[in-house]
Amino acid sequence: MNKGKEGKPAAKGTSKANNMYKTIWRWHFYAGIIFAPILILLAVTGSVYLFKAEIEETIYQNYYEVTPQGEQLSASEQVEEVKRLYPEALITQYRPGEDEARSSEVTIMENDGSFTVFINPYTGESMGTLNNDDRIMEKIEKIHGELMAGTIGDRIVELVACWTIVLMITGIYLWMPKKKKGLAGVLFPRLNRGKKILRRDLHAVPAFWVMAGLLFLVLTGLPWSGFWGNNFQTIITNSGAGYPPSVWVGDTPVSAAQTKDIAEVPWAAETLDVPLSKIQGLVPLSLDKVIETAEQYNIYPGYTVFIPQEPEGVYTLSIFSPKAQDEATMHIDQYTGAVLADYRYGNYGIIGKVVAWGITLHKGTQFGLPNQLISLFVCLSVIFVAVSGIYLWWKRKPQKGMGAPAAPALVQKKPFLLLMIGLGILFPLVGLSILFVWLMDWVLIQRLPVVKKWLNA
């Protein structure tokens, strides 16, 4: 029942090699069918997200663009206006415009929702408020990162990313020329050898070409996945070779003041409802001083100030700039104004630097337009390869059953088994899903004749 009749090169090999070929084909086949749709979704959303800055620049032009006129109001005056407009809201972030023609942004939390208020820094007036959950790019990012399904979605995306690596490795094996017959069907497709060959070549040949780009996107995307990424970041941060703590994972320093030294704020205006001694104490630093510090320390424009919400909290300045070299994370004691930590790209460990570059390249910001266009080309190629792979299966599929090659006893294939164990350890989600497949096979598929026949197991 296998598909060897198509004259696959391996058919002439020893039966051992043939078995190996079938095993790998079977894994490539099922992994492809299961994960291709999500891979296509990731490539589509990724293609759009590459142009996030340009798209937002256009659709939010009325919120972004201001005409420079005279002096800008101070940050605290701008935040005052937001407090006046939203007296119940919690002010969580302030982002001064990166240039003089850009509005300031104040992020607030109200009724469990997160909103951005755009303020014209010259007039101090609000230019409008956006619900952050409704922002289209936020949605695209949510699909790309977690399929809009929270932690489960994050794990699925991670699983797809890891399985893409399995698909590439098994794909290479299937693509590898078995006979020395030139480069046709290897590096370029054979256009005049019939439809079947063409279909195969239109999957395998572009797949080979796009592999380096896709592998790059997968590897650079993994560090910000929830499970593998977090653990990876933790390990490299702990080793001293990664991001310093708090940039990605790890605790933020705390403001040093003791609670007893901090001034309490009375709530009743007419009478003093706290004792005098509690009025006396340290008062928090004004936001303006934080902005001054940012300027003195040359933090790259476009940074965000995270406003402390707890007595021991700190002001955090954070910028993940288009170019990795401009990144900065700075923590400022909210009472003394002392710079508690000042982490720049130059302070990252070697792996941290590589990851930072990976991220800006993945997002297409590191080299601007050429970066975006190359990444877009990779995304479109991935879509083509995924679709052509599905099409290939669809056309070859027999009337009954999935059309997968028969399953030889998998665990007898030592090299393959070792490879899978290796990948399973490196990417535990892959390992876990392989285990799941084995268990399913063992307790269900092998015992239900109908399913067994359909899956050709």
Place this chain on the structure above:
Amino acid sequence: MEKFTVLAILLPSLLFLSACSVRSDAADLYTQEAPIEAEINLPETISANDKITVQAVLTQQGKELEEADFVHFEIWKQDGSVRYPMQEAEDVGGGVYQVMADFVKEGLYYIEVHAGNKGALISPQKQFVVGELSSSDLEALKQGPKKSEGTSGHHH
């Protein structure tokens, strides 16, 4: 049988990976700042015309900060009617810096200590009361601290 071997290898590695978290001392492996810490000491109760000593006790990296590059004090009344201009504090040793002050008017006051040493700067601001508070003081308290007027940034 081999399925169990696989299980035996995979599960521990999974546990190993999911159990790790960032060490609390991981920051020691990266660049570190040497922030100055300050304690501002004033008498618990201050009446008008009392001659008082205002002290700042400075530490840096856990040690008393002696001979800081500069320590300046600045005091003003909430409504701006009284201002002590920025003045250099006397270094009395042991990381203690002080000025003498007295206040004619009762009300809500602020003191800001500007200190710097080897590139580290701080400017903690403390709120204190002389005598009784006025209704304008109470209103100001509810509003939260105003920014100190005039002295933005520190000019050494």
